[in-house]
Amino acid sequence: MSGPTPSTLVLLTDLQSCAPGQKVRFLGCVDKYSITTATLRLTHNHPPSSPPRAAHVNIDHVLESIKRKEIDVGSWINVIGYVERRKEKGIFVQAITVWDAGNVDLEAYQKAVEARNLVA
Template sequence: MSEFATNGPVASKFVFLKDVATLPPNTKVRLLGCIVDHDTAEGQIILEHAYPKNAKPIPHVLVDIDLVLESIEPSILSTGSWINVIGYTRPTQRGVRKSKARLRQPADESSFLQAVLVWTAGALKITDYEITLEEQRSAQKNLISKSK
């Protein structure tokens, strides 16, 4: 066993919402998104984040919140609320129960996340978040290229 091995959980990868569809299934991620639709009876929400600003269509992800629904304050799930989510990417939404209610299904079925933790983003400047995450990604790329 390596001296750096731990018995703790795998760290999440901080990503933009638009990146979820490109990640392999079962990747643990953390992201920020705005609730555009929700169906608490089915335990599902749809998040969007218009980044980059000119992205068409606006990136979105269907999030299954069933595992954390009992621990979430109902006010957090309001349409227009920005939330943080830690969860696992899933292959597609196929096989996931379809909402019997009004939940608007995303146009593509490739962005699906199983949430394990959800909390409010609070007061936040989205532009600052986007800049900081881009800087973090750039720094990670530099570290990887230097280690090769």
């Protein structure tokens, strides 16, 4: 039995080490939304001692299903998508699904992802 390729749960700050084409799942805070390019800039300040990293997430493929509150600046969202490499500098992801993270406990989330990745 075969199905879709599973996604790899990563922290936004670890996206830079993911291979182009890799399917990932991560959490980020909406910092900016560009209507003309349908691109969200998501940030996550982890670890807190380093400057926040950003990921540019194209949401073209999910525009019909995305809710307004999921693109509001300050909203925390979960993303599943594919890492892209472009000529521009930065981290780019093509989203295939996006959903509201709700009232997430960031510290517990960060610890859980790190612990999971240690055993993987």
